[in-house]
Amino acid sequence: MALNKTTSGGRWRIRPDGPEKVTGKLAYLTDMSRDGMLVGRVLRSPHPHAGIVSIHTEKAKRIPGVHAVITHADIPGMNRFGIVNPDQPVLCEDRVRYIGDAVAAVAAETPEIAAQALESIEVEYVVLPVVDDPVKAQTKQAPKLHPGGNVLHRNQYGYGEVTSGFAGCTHIVEETYLTPRQMHTYMETEGGLFIPEEGGRLTVYSPTQHGYKDRMQLARILGLPEFNIRVVSSPIGGSFGGKDELNVQPYGALLALVTGRPVKIHNSRWESVRAGLKRHPMRIAMKTGVDDSGRILAHQVSIVADTGAYATLGAEVLNFAIEHVTGPYRYDSVEVEGVSVYTNNGVSGEFRGFGGNQAIFALEGQMDRLAEKLGQDPWEFRLMNMRKPEDPGPLGQTIVRTDGAMQVWKSLAGSSMWLDRQDRITDNPWLRKGTGAAFVMHGSGLGFGIPDPAGGMLALAEDGKIEAIFGYEEFGQGLIATLELMLIEQFGFGTEDIRIVIGDTDLVPHSGSSTASRATSMMWKSLQKLRGPFLDRMLDEASKLLSLPTESLRVGTGGIWNRSGEHLLLTYGQLAQGVQEEIRFQTHFPFPASPTKRIGAHYLYTYSAVAVEVEVNVLTGRVKVLKQYHAVAAGPVMNPQGFLGQIEGGSGMAVGFALSEDSVMDSGVYLTRNLDTYMIPTYTDLNGEIEVHAIEDLPEDDEHGPRGVGEIGSVGVAPAIAAAVYHATGKRISKLPIDPESLQEVPDFLVKAVSRP
Known part of the structure; x- marks a missing residue:
């Protein structure tokens, strides 16, 4: 079908999160604040490549209103991050490798005091030769940027005999194509609010496309068990892959734990440009x-x-x-x-x-x-x-x-x-x-071969809401609207019957990342697996409460109806109050992979x-x-x-x-x-x-x-x-x-x- 409002008919709906977004009422994670909140800032390298001789923070610590100044020496766990290959320092120890590299971080009572603290940190550098060409970086003369050299990864693939293939060609085209370093330019730059909780727990409100992966990495950096960290990762003001990796989370988390106070970090656009990810040239x-x-x-x-x-x-x-x-x-x-x-x-x-x-x-x-x-x-x-x-x-x-x-x-x-x-x-x-x-x-x-879990959960909550619980994030792609529409069309629920629960590691199962064009597919597959058991259990419990055979009942908007749909017999709230055991089903499976x-x-x-x-x-x-x-x-x-x-x-x-x-x-x-x-x-x-x-x-x-x-x-x-x-x-x-x-x-x-x- 050609997609437009006319041809899509009644399936064209107002997004559940739409009105708050277009009116500006929606509180994104970087909009949040707390009483007693401190402002976090990160000191980044002015050089693309330099050795660090010394870092002196004494002046910054003496400034009134500064509550913490941290360097690599203050990291209790692993001073590295990276989803697959953790090779990036949280705070650099002896060398900076690009102008976004972090050297220190501060927490202060106001943005102005935080800026003053950054200016007061004294770092002595020895400027090193810059490697800015990936072709020249592979030569023997190029400075070595990492212990293993300047090659991160090689791969190849082929079949047949290319040399003889070209020998038999009538026409051959040779061309070299160059593509740019594109920026994600999301409207919401990287940031978040980091709150120390009772019992040594930490709550992280920060945009990401994979809350569980953030939690795993933060646990390594902070030296904490993963269950001591709660990551709330939705709603997000745009990502497009750029917030899939950690960005400000390590600094906000460290500063919050050091100070015992909520800490907010929110990058300026320039900070986002210099430190944020880009498309590979x-x-x-x-x-x-x-x-x-x-x-x-x-x-x-x-x-x-x-x-x-x-x-x-x-x-x-x-x-x-x-x-x-x-x-x-x-x-x-x-x-x-x-x-x-x-x-x-x-x-x-x-x-x-x-x-x-x-x-x-x-x-x-x-x-x-x-x-x-x-x-x-x-x-x-x-x-x-x-x-x-x-x-x-x-x-x-x-x-x-x-x-x-x-x-x-x-x-x-x-x-x-x-x-x-x-x-x-x-x-x-x-x-x-x-x-x-x-x-x-x-x-x-x-x-193939990359862990790619999927799954989700359906539950009838105590207040009668049908909860769809998934470990995904809404960052503008319309995930909430898509999930709601699937529940309406495939299950028969009404809009008011549904509650979507996403993006909170304390509440949701591990559904995998909200990346790689996979979330809608995996939500659909999860609902296919959950639909039969969930609806059967609801009808079975309703049958007991109503003293009617299950084949005479069906689910619908608002609750359980008679088979013909003429009479609402039991609301979902009444059903929730009447069951002896909670109605909840979960599924877990891998994204389909090639054998x-x-x-x-x-x-x-x-x-x-x-x-x-x-x-x-x-x-x-x-x-x-x-x-x-x-x-x-x-x-x-x-x-x-x-x-x-x-x-x-x-x-x-x-x-x-x-x-x-x-x-x-x-x-x-x-x-x-x-x-x-x-x-x-x-x-x-x-x-x-x-x-x-x-x-x-x-x-x-x-x-x-x-x-x-x-x-x-x-x-x-x-x-x-x-x-x-x-x-x-x-x-x-x-x-x-x-x-x-x-x-x-x-x-x-x-x-x-x-x-x-």
């Missing part, structure tokens, strides 16, 4: 060859990713990119290698698309260039080389079979945008129009085809996106409004990735400090027409339900824009964001005007 070199019919014989790829000073999930992002640089296509031979490299640049990490955006930009660029060499229509060329439903996945792994690739290809091929694409000349000689397309195959979940034992290989894929129409002003070189068409094969749509919001939101981030966003660095120093120089798309850039075609069909034997769409809307737009720019101007794009100067030219009418005597 990548250099992707590709060589791809075809025979005279257009069949791809050989595909060779080399990826260099700049992970910055510390690992975060750099290895996993590289693995994902390696998996996705072959995409939804068939090849006779493939050779892919990649390396993720430490530098003194800002830390790169998890970001919506997780390496797929960079990979698909390069891959789709190759497809367009090959089609041109052959003189073929670029979309027909993709059809000729499209993988079949029964084919293995990109890494040779077993995957769940769907017809998604062909479905989205046909959808775009039949769309009015593609059928009606016109010549690039417009009525204005300095404006050119063009249309381009891209094809995406994107994996969901964390991949092929290759680390990171995915099992479930979402497919998408994207067409974009652009207008290029050749006087200024500026590109404006006029229209977008997204065909998305992701199974049943659980929440039409949320589905559309994810595709539109992801595409907006992709427009910035393609046209304007780059956290520019020079010698390890950010030249971009705020949103006045970091250009994210505004309403005027994103007010073009967007049509989304949701393809809901799945094979009859499919048991996995809806696939995730949280990322796929962001993946195909940049290569489609690049193709559209080529259609408009005849100029190929291999580097993002697109440089306007590269598109500037003098139109013929101006040449004639200037040359006229």
Whole structure:
């Protein structure tokens, strides 16, 4: 279906959290405060690379109103963090590796006193050579940033004989693609409130996409049992992967425990820029060859990713990119290698698309260039080389079979945008129009061999509310609305019957991370497992209370009804008060993984085809996106409004990735400090027409339900824009964001005007 309010009918609902968000009444975690609260601040390195000779905090401690000044010597547990590879110091001991590295932290009564305390801390540095190029970082001459060297991770994959494959090619395309250091630019910067509780417990109110992982890491740092820490992780004012890793949590937690007072930390935008995660800049070199019919014989790829000073999930992002640089296509031979490299640049990490955006930009660029060499229509060329439903996945792994690739290809091929694409000349000689397309195959979940738990709980609370309890977080993606709609449609409950409980480690089970386009899929699967036992128990207890057979009863809005739905016989509140034992069921299971034992290989894929129409002003070189068409094969749509919001939101981030966003660095120093120089798309850039075609069909034997769409809307737009720019101007794009100067030219009418005597 084409998603809009009209076609979605009664399923288009006001989000439960919508009114409070749009009126400003919702209290985000960084809005919170407590009586007696102190202000926390972090002292960060002014150098991208330096040795620490000494740290003197005496002056800062003597300032009235300063309650704590801490350094690495004050950390009771492990002075490192990182979800998978804990290599980043909480507070640096002997060396700083980027300008966001933390050296000390203070807690004071006011922001002004905290700032004064930071200025009073004396740190003696010895400036060291800066490693700011991931290619040069691999040379023998480069300073070693970590004990194991400057290579975080290498991976490779291949099959067939690439050398002989290229020897048999009629046409070969070689190109190197460069992608930028994109910033998440969430409206709510990193922060939180940290409260010491009775009995030595600590409550953490701080935005994150995985409260249980935060709790695990904080326990290691603080030297506390995990059950002594409560993490409340929702609601969040945007994340997109940027708050998946710890940020301010260690400092707020340490200061709260040292002072015995609540401590609040909230990063300024500059603090967020210098210390926050970014999308991995990548250099992707590709060589791809075809025979005279257009069949791809050989595909060779080399990826260099700049992970910055510390690992975060750099290895996993590289693995994902390696998996996705072959995409939804068939090849006779493939050779892919990649390396993720430490530098003194800002830390790169998890970001919506997780390496797929960079990979698909390069891959789709190759497809367009090959089609041109052959003189073929670029979309027909993709059809000729499209993988079949029964084919293995990109890494040779077993995957769940769907017809998604062909479905989205046909959808775009039949769309009015593609059928009606016109010549690039417009009525204005300095404006050119063009249309381009891209094809995406994107994996969901964390991949084989990576712990990926899922599950949830349903309970009838004492007050009669049906509680849906999940360990996920709401950060704008519409999770609460989606869960509510599933409970209404699949169980028969009413809106007023439901209470959603999420994002609190004291209350929720371990449902896994709210990442990797997995949450909706796993909520759906959990409810499928819970529905039968939960409803059967409710009807069985109601049968006892009413002295009626269970087959004469059904659940519905407000409570238990007779089978025909004519009479409400028992409210949920009455049922809750009447049962002898609590009605509560829990399920726990892993995200489905491929039986092929290759680390990171995915099992479930979402497919998408994207067409974009652009207008290029050749006087200024500026590109404006006029229209977008997204065909998305992701199974049943659980929440039409949320589905559309994810595709539109992801595409907006992709427009910035393609046209304007780059956290520019020079010698390890950010030249971009705020949103006045970091250009994210505004309403005027994103007010073009967007049509989304949701393809809901799945094979009859499919048991996995809806696939995730949280990322796929962001993946195909940049290569489609690049193709559209080529259609408009005849100029190929291999580097993002697109440089306007590269598109500037003098139109013929101006040449004639200037040359006229």
